Amino acid sequence: MVQECGTERIAGCQFNLSVMSDDFADVILGALDQVVTSKVWKDTDDVSTCVRGRIEHVFDVVKAVYLQAAKTGKHVEMSGTFSIGCPGDSSGDTHMDVSSERMNEAASTDIQQKAGCKFALYPMNTTNYMDVIYEQIDLSKEAGVTVSPSHYATRLDGEAADIFNAMESSFTKVQEAISHTTMTFTISANSPSNR
Numbered sequence: 001m002v003q004e005c006g007t008e009r010i011a012g013c014q015f016n017l018s019v020m021s022d023d024f025a026d027v028i029l030g031a032l033d034q035v036v037t038s039k040v041w042k043d044t045d046d047v048s049t050c051v052r053g054r055i056e057h058v059f060d061v062v063k064a065v066y067l068q069a070a071k072t073g074k075h076v077e078m079s080g081t082f083s084i085g086c087p088g089d090s091s092g093d094t095h096m097d098v099s100s101e102r103m104n105e106a107a108s109t110d111i112q113q114k115a116g117c118k119f120a121l122y123p124m125n126t127t128n129y130m131d132v133i134y135e136q137i138d139l140s141k142e143a144g145v146t147v148s149p150s151h152y153a154t155r156l157d158g159e160a161a162d163i164f165n166a167m168e169s170s171f172t173k174v175q176e177a178i179s180h181t182t183m184t185f186t187i188s189a190n191s192p193s194n195r
């Protein structure tokens with residue numbers, strides 16, 4: 001396997017959907033099927049799905065999969081890890097030579113779905129990581145979502161699409177300054193706890 005020095009800016013996300021419903025398999029596979037994934041590399045197995053490619057397409061696809069599943073009205077949760085610039089990453093399993101036009105933005109914009117999310121940024125190999133993180137938490141407050149502190153994470157509440165946009169903007173800004181950046185998240189919608 002060819003090892004790259006993290007210079008290719010391949011972004012990726014390893015994520016899974018959990019659907020609190022008997023027909024979970026149909027909801028998961030249906031959501032994956034309804035999303036256009038032509039601009040990313042994608043692999044689904046029994047544990048999770050991985051998408052890799054340009055940063056904007058990785059976020060476009062992950063956001064769209066979540067919205068397609070959550071619009072069923074079922075209690076749907078997604079957890080995942082985004083990563084970019086890992087020095088141990090390989091240059092394979094991606095499609096980088098694509099235009100920036102997002103394939104799922106129009107369909108995603110049509111889906112209104114309230115959600116709650118906790119996310120955590122991990123800028124790697126930098127001593128000022130707390131400053132980098134605090135700056136992004138402040139910027140999230142301008143993203144049209146409610147931002148609140150939570151142990152080991154920051155909580156975002158609002159429209160699911162706005163939540164993904166806030167996470168994309170945080171991750172994108174951090175990786176411009178800190179080459180190897182990762183971000184974890186859990187987002188949940190239609191939880192019976194909210195009724």
Ligand SMILES: Cc1ncc(C[n+]2csc(CCO)c2C)c(N)n1
Nearest residue numbers: 015016017025028045046047048049
């Ligand atoms: C995004 C995502 N990808 C894969 C799985 C793993 N998985 C669990 S049930 C199921 C459908 C029936 O095989 C699949 C693929 C997941 N949970 N979420």
